[in-house]
Structures are given as structure tokens and as C-alpha cells.
Amino acid sequence: MASTVIGSSIVIDGEISGEDHLVVHGTVKGRINVRDSLVVENGGLVEATVESSTITVNGTVNGDISASERAELRPNSTVIGDIRAPRILIADGASFKGNVDMGG
């Protein structure tokens, strides 16, 4: 039960922080800082600075992404912002605009 789900009609304007797994179907503006993994589902919109261990994007992210383990952009995802993660996957069909920093 240690997970948080933001439904598709939900809009959060502010900050989400915590240690749970976070799944976003809706809209989050502001800032996300979760210790566990973050999934932005298809239809989800995140206009926020995102920090997490593993970040998976199926929807849209406008903002910088910082993952301590892995960032994955799935097909049909849209990301505008910088990505910082030791491992980055960008699938065929993903749309991405920004800088990539793999911590070389």
C-alpha cells in the first residue's frame, strides 16, 4: 500500500515529497521529490522539477528531471527539460528537448 496515485482528474499545484512509489495520471505543477520510483503515465502532465530514484515517463514532463538511478522515456512520451541520471533510456518515438547529463 506504500504507493501514491494521482488520478487523471486531479491537479496538484505545489509540492509532493515522500518515500512512496508515485504514479501520476493527472497534473502536477511545482516540484516532485520522491525517494522511490516515479511513473508519469500516459495522459499525465508534470510541470515540475522532478527528483527520484527511477523515473519512467509515458506522458508529458516539462521540467528538469534528476534520477539517482535511471530515467526512462517510453514511446509517446514528451519531455522538455534537462535530464540528469547515471542511466538514461530514450525509446523510439519519445520526444525530448533538453540536455542530458549522465554524470560522466
Add this chain to the structure above:
Amino acid sequence: MAQKTKNNLPSPDASAEVVTHIGSGTRVVGRLSGQEDIRVHGTVEGVVRLGAALFVEPEGVVLAEVWAHDVVVSGTVVGNIHAENAVVLTATARVVGDLRSPRISLEPGAAFRGAISMDPPDVEALEAEASASRGYGASRSAAAPTVRGAISERQAPANGETRRAQAPARTQQSSVRLPPRRAQAFTAAPTRAPEPRVWAREPVRPAQRLPAAPVAFQPAPFQPSSFQPAEDDTIIVQHAAIRSSDDRPRRRTGALPSDLAAERTSDLAVGAGDEPRKKLARPKTLARGKHKVERVD
């Protein structure tokens, strides 16, 4: 939408179709709005506006002004609750704040401090709150919705900072002391029907021994100032220590017990110029919503 019981009150057990879920390790600060049920196991601070039901689970904490269709509290809420349909405080609920909803249910064991109004939520107050949280003062709240919508679209980036700066001020509410958690729910409580009130059975007592306070106070406007309580359906439930003359309920004289009414008239007849209500010592309190919160015993 929440599953409804036969009383049209949302059931605390309705869970199957709930999608949105704030986990126990998650904290959300800011504005939360939407049209679907939310279950809060974690912490939510700021403002919640929902077109559906908000469930505050036993471990959940909500430090927020809540506007929703239904609100079911099993956990802790510090802040005012406005519900279009119903508010339910279950046996494990701990609430500090005012309730405003046409249907209000307080189950035995619920700890609650605040006022209750059974008027439907004030639409004007909701709009004022909405525009204020977009970074506008109350003076702007009279603007037409279309105009306000256009402005908020244009100025949204500039207001982001304002909104974030407001959050710490709200969270200061969390320092209040909550009512005590009940050691256990009233498991031993009998299920038979409650007995009639004792005063209705007793012979009329001497008038001097009866408290004059409830009938003697004049009603005062409820805050926010736009709110005018209807005579018939306003109930204020407050611990005596936080009563203030500001939110004293209006009583219908027709509903008075005859002994109270008799005492009132006799007092008025005796005290020429000296009003009986001044005899009562009343604790001083701060403005409504800012009162110091103490333990309820």
C-alpha cells in the same frame, strides 16, 4: 463517487473504485483539486477542492481548508471543512476546525473542536478563497468569472512565487494541540435507543438554578462576515473554554423549555437596565479561527 449508505452519507468503507491515493509516506503541500475521490493515508497541507469525496484515513493528516462534495474523516484534520453533501467524522477522527455541510455525522468517539453549520457551502466564500489562492486579494473576488479566468491564465507564472510563499504560513496550524485521541472507541456503548433528555422529565426546577446563558445571548454574525446563519438549522458545538460571543447560536424562543423561558422573563422583569447576561463569566477568546487550541476533556 463514493458509495452511499441508505442515509445518503458516504460510507467509510467504500473503496473499490477509488483511484487517487496519497500514500502514508507521502506529503503533498499546496493546492489539490479534482473531480474524483481521494484517499489520504499520508499528509496533505494547503487547500483541497474536490468535486467528489475526500477520505482521510486513520493515519492520514490533512492540514488544509477542504472544499468537497463529501468528506469522511477517520484520521486528523486541522482546518475548516466545507462539503456540499455530507461530512462524516468516524470514531477515530480528530478534527479541529469548523464544519459546514447540509449533513453532518459525528460518530461516538470522534474528537472534534469547532463550529458546525448546516447551511450548504457558501459559493461566494469558495470563489473568494479560490481567487485568493491564485494570488489575488479579496477585493478582486467580485470580478466576473470570465475576467478572473483570463487574468489567472496570463499571470499564472508571476503568482507561482506568491503561492509557494503562502504555504509555510498555513503549516503553522500544525503546531496546535489536537483533541486527545480516545483510548478506545465506545465499544461498550449500548445500542438501544437513547433515552429522552432528563430535563424534559423532571419537574420544573426553581428558575434561579438554571443557566441563563443559552437564551440570553444575542446572535452575532458568523465569520466569514458574508455568512448569515438561518435560524432553524444552525448548531454550534463548542467546548465551553473556547466559546466566544462571536459564534453564539441563535435560539428560537419557540423551542425553549418552559422553565428556561419563565426564568428569562422573570430575570428581565427584575433587572431593570441590568441585563442578566452580564452576570455570566465568559472566557475571553481570540478571533474565530485563531483561537488557542487546548485539550478537550
